[in-house]
Amino acid sequence: MIATLGAKAVQDVVNAGHFGRFAWRSVLTSMRSCTARRTYPLVWTQMNQIGVRSVPVIMITGAFVGMTLAVQAYDQLAGMGLEEHLGVLINISVVKELGPVLAAVMLAGRIGGALTAELGTMNVTEQIDAVRSMGTDPIRYLVAPRFLACLLLTPVLIIYADLLGVVGGALVSFLQLGINSRAYWGFSAYGVDLWDVAIGVVKGFFFGGAIAVISCYKGFTCEEGAQGVGRACTEAFVASFISILALDFALAVVSKNVYEVFWPLKSLVG
Amino acid sequence: MVEQTKNDKKQEPGPASPPAIVEVRHLTKRFGKKVVLDDISLFIAKGRTTVVIGPSGCGKTVLIKHMLVLLRPSEGEVHFEDRRIDDLSEAELSRVRTRFGYLFQEGALFDSMTVAENISFPIRQHYKVKDWRAIEDVVKSKLAMVGLDGFQNSYPANLSGGQRKRVALARAIALNPEVILYDEPTTGLDPIRSDIINELVLKLERELGVTSVVVTHDMKSAYKVGDRIIMLHNGKVIADGDADYIRNHPHPIVQQFINGQVSEDDLAVLRMAGAASAAQFLPRDFDS
Numbered sequence: 001m002i003a004t005l006g007a008k009a010v011q012d013v014v015n016a017g018h019f020g021r022f023a024w025r026s027v028l029t030s031m032r033s034c035t036a037r038r039t040y041p042l043v044w045t046q047m048n049q050i051g052v053r054s055v056p057v058i059m060i061t062g063a064f065v066g067m068t069l070a071v072q073a074y075d076q077l078a079g080m081g082l083e084e085h086l087g088v089l090i091n092i093s094v095v096k097e098l099g100p101v102l103a104a105v106m107l108a109g110r111i112g113g114a115l116t117a118e119l120g121t122m123n124v125t126e127q128i129d130a131v132r133s134m135g136t137d138p139i140r141y142l143v144a145p146r147f148l149a150c151l152l153l154t155p156v157l158i159i160y161a162d163l164l165g166v167v168g169g170a171l172v173s174f175l176q177l178g179i180n181s182r183a184y185w186g187f188s189a190y191g192v193d194l195w196d197v198a199i200g201v202v203k204g205f206f207f208g209g210a211i212a213v214i215s216c217y218k219g220f221t222c223e224e225g226a227q228g229v230g231r232a233c234t235e236a237f238v239a240s241f242i243s244i245l246a247l248d249f250a251l252a253v254v255s256k257n258v259y260e261v262f263w264p265l266k267s268l269v270g
Numbered sequence: 271m272v273e274q275t276k277n278d279k280k281q282e283p284g285p286a287s288p289p290a291i292v293e294v295r296h297l298t299k300r301f302g303k304k305v306v307l308d309d310i311s312l313f314i315a316k317g318r319t320t321v322v323i324g325p326s327g328c329g330k331t332v333l334i335k336h337m338l339v340l341l342r343p344s345e346g347e348v349h350f351e352d353r354r355i356d357d358l359s360e361a362e363l364s365r366v367r368t369r370f371g372y373l374f375q376e377g378a379l380f381d382s383m384t385v386a387e388n389i390s391f392p393i394r395q396h397y398k399v400k401d402w403r404a405i406e407d408v409v410k411s412k413l414a415m416v417g418l419d420g421f422q423n424s425y426p427a428n429l430s431g432g433q434r435k436r437v438a439l440a441r442a443i444a445l446n447p448e449v450i451l452y453d454e455p456t457t458g459l460d461p462i463r464s465d466i467i468n469e470l471v472l473k474l475e476r477e478l479g480v481t482s483v484v485v486t487h488d489m490k491s492a493y494k495v496g497d498r499i500i501m502l503h504n505g506k507v508i509a510d511g512d513a514d515y516i517r518n519h520p521h522p523i524v525q526q527f528i529n530g531q532v533s534e535d536d537l538a539v540l541r542m543a544g545a546a547s548a549a550q551f552l553p554r555d556f557d558s
């Protein structure tokens with residue numbers, strides 16, 4: 001019993017080590033292939049597959065987040081007579097937290113699943129070994145383009161989600177809740193900094209990178225058979241989801257400290 | 271240079287034999303607790319064709335994957351042209367690997383690419399291509415070698431098993447490698463097509479001095495292409511020599527394998543199972 005637990009713990013540490021090495025090599029290789037002209041077409045293909053087809057689903061996610069927030073928050077604010085501040089609350093939440101996180105979760109399901117299934121199938125049919133056998137590094141050929149595409153596109157998709165979230169929240173506030181639009185936008189502009197938007201977008205780089213590395217790793221280490229591929233996809237989604245939340249927390253802490261140190265300097269510059 | 275193994279005289283290169291290009295020293299491979307290859311030492315002579323035979327599951331594929339370091343040994347070493355390669359990093363290995371061609375047992379074609387893209391993949395990866403016509407010509411000539419010219423734009427999913435195997439062979443020889451490792455090149459092909467592949471192996475050896483390692487179950491093609499035949503059994507080399515040596519090998523397992531005979535023990539198991547299964551289910555077991 002103890003032996004089994006011990007063996008499992010050792011295995012977990014070994015796996016974590018493998019993942020760490022894989023992640024490190026992926027990031028290094030991707031950075032290096034930024035300068036190699038021949039990776040551009042590969043990245044372009046991936047961006048089309050990953051990005052373009054994700055736009056509708058991301059926009060729908062964003063819109064519903066904004067709309068739901070409006071409905072939920074209205075009662076609480078109205079109770080205190082602060083309903084005209086609704087815009088600040090919605091827009092801050094959408095831009096800083098809910099937009100990025102929910103968009104990333106959506107992408108973890110949509111892109112992460114597809115990446116893991118694709119690479120996992122290539123792995124079990126020996127196509128990854130075939131790439132190696134011909135003297136090509138599979139990390140450079142398969143992982144780097146997907147990593148770069150996720151890294152570049154997730155922030156863009158988050159901006160889409162933010163946009164639709166803001167619009168959705170505003171529409172519900174004006175049309176259904178009857179809030180004065182001048183006041184709504186006025187308080188919003190006062191309460192939402194460029195900083196808040198920037199934080200949300202920066203989160204996107206981290207989320208996108210994490211989704212890509214985790215999904216590719218799960219694909220590369222996937223076990224034989226259709227069941228193996230299925231299990232790898234599930235594990236990839238769960239792992240991506242947890243990393244998104246953990247990264248979100250870590251980034252919140254970091255950004256708060258950075259903000260307190262550097263943002264006041266803005267007044268000196270401006 | 272060639273380390274000699276004491277127990278098998280046949281492994282020593284005679285005075286006239288060419289130098290080894292690939293050499294495996296005391297190779298042991300385990301998957302978990304299971305020992306698949308057990309302290310194997312052998313060399314592959316340059317410019318010759320070496321055939322590896324052995325029962326299904328005995329580790330033939332695992333052995334030739336080590337020659338390209340697609341798998342790393344649990345113990346032992348792999349050498350290519352006097353240089354140890356099993357401890358190189360993947361990046362360092364890629365230069366070595368371009369000098370090899372590897373035909374996967376299941377083909378391992380890229381299913382998202384057409385036949386032509388599959389075959390030109392290694393070329394596009396290793397050369398700066400300006401002249402696309404030249405690539406088309408190479409693809410055409412390699413496909414013609416395996417009798418599939420005209421299939422350039424098909425996808426692997428739309429080919430038969432034997433056709434896929436031949437496309438994979440065309441891809442393996444795309445870079446004009448010096449060493450080609452064939453994993454069951456004739457399995458799944460009709461007898462005539464098999465013989466054409468045998469001729470292709472011989473032609474590459476004769477005209478381009480290619481070194482070949484052919485894994486096969488097909489004794490006819492083993493005798494035809496093999497300058498030397500190695501038989502694996504239970505992770506060990508049990509026979510190693512030219513076709514005549516193997517034909518007259520005294521070991522009963524070798525004789526059973528090359529003649530395709532079932533051993534008495536296996537037959538006994540089969541008889542038992544047959545008797546049992548006839549009595550096992552009766553139709554009325556299924557309606558209740």
Ligand SMILES: Nc1ncnc2c1ncn2[C@@H]1O[C@H](COP(=O)(O)OP(=O)(O)OP(=O)(O)O)[C@@H](O)[C@H]1O
Nearest residue numbers: 301306324325326327328329330331332333375487
């Ligand atoms: N990645 C792996 N993990 C675990 N076991 C493996 C792995 N690859 C091969 N094996 C085991 O090694 C043994 C030898 O496999 P191998 O594929 O080399 O057989 P083979 O001689 O090529 O058989 P066949 O003629 O049927 O292709 C098998 O028992 C197989 O279960």
Ligand SMILES: [Mg+2]
Nearest residue numbers: 330331375453
């Ligand atoms: Mg095999």
